[in-house]
Amino acid sequence: MTLSEIGKHNAELAEKIANNAGTLRALAGCMVDRDWELRQYACACLANIAKHNEELAQKVAGADIFTKLISCIKDEKANVQRQAVVCVKEIAKHSLDLAKVVCDMGGVIPFVVEYINNTKGLAKLNGIMTIGYVASFDHDLAKSMVHAKAHIALVNALKEDSDHIRSSAAWSLGQIGRHSSELARELADHKALNELLIVYMNADEKGDLKSKSRKALKMTVQQCMEMDALRPLLEVADERMLKCIVTQMAVVLKAKPETKRPFAERGALKRLLELEVPPESKLQAAINEIQDLYPPEIIQHYSPEYMNNLLKKIEEPPKEEQVKEEVAAEEPPK
Secondary structure, three states: OHHHHHHOOOHHHHHHHHHOOOHHHHHHHHOOOOOHHHHHHHHHHHHHHHOOOHHHHHHHHOOOOHHHHHHHHOOOOHHHHHHHHHHHHHHHOOOHHHHHHHHHOOOHHHHHHHHHHHOOHHHHHHHHHHHHHHHHHOHHHHHHHHHOOHHHHHHHHOOOOOHHHHHHHHHHHHHHHOOOHHHHHHHHHOOHHHHHHHHHHHOOOOOHHHHHHHHHHHHHHOOOOOHHHHHHHHHOOOHHHHHHHHHHHHHHHHHOHHHHHHHHHOOHHHHHHHOOOOOOOHHHHHHHHHHOOOOHHHHHHHOHHHHHHHHHHHHOOOHHHHHHHHHHHHOOOO
16 A cells, blocks of 8 residues: 555656566556455556556556456455556556557456446446546547447436536547547437437536536537437527537538438428527528528428418408408498
């Protein structure tokens, strides 16, 4: 424990521990000791060394620890599990190369996902952050998170009570969804967009949860090319988020002309035309862009004024009666 307390303070102290011949390998050996407290402290010490910079994290990763880390993540003691996941996070966060090492060595990530699913409360926070750090570096790593079903665990985490958990889950989902339409579709298929929007709409305006969920939703929506995933968002999104959603809808409608008819038939076009927004706003510009994709007759049919005009015609007297009234009005009195 003393080494862990020393190593956590700064990189210089951590480097002295790492450079001491045999120290890292001795700590790695302690990870499989029969004493669970020793296993816990070994993981904590390695994490506190790795957290400072990429060079130290590489030294920790090179100490033959990953098979032992998996064993610790599956440990019967919750404290050992937690410190093992922290160690994975502190290694993975520094660089693309280290994130690849974490993914390639011994299948660590699936066990981190299992840890997130099986752990309650704030303890799962480090697992969630691990997924986000790994996914942030490139498309292939983000895709590997999807293959490990990490995105499903993150969507479930959005339903937790803790704002810290939900904020981290939102951030991590954004790190997956921002890379491509393929990954955005994977998130959409598991209702990530819907859940992110619910979190965003209910979050405190000035809180971290609001900011993280908005950014994650925006990044994923901007990659999403599935109209069926975007359309339900129209019903509850505020004007700020609608601007992003409607702009992306225009992109999809242009790229996939076959979506224009169901977009109108399923009520999305009508919903857009019902929105009351400032004429010079960016949202109105996005709505106009979609309107320009349809014939004027279609826009007229789905406009709010169309039904009102029809109802007014019902209230008008038949033309024959109108003519009789006009003729009667023109005849001189007898």
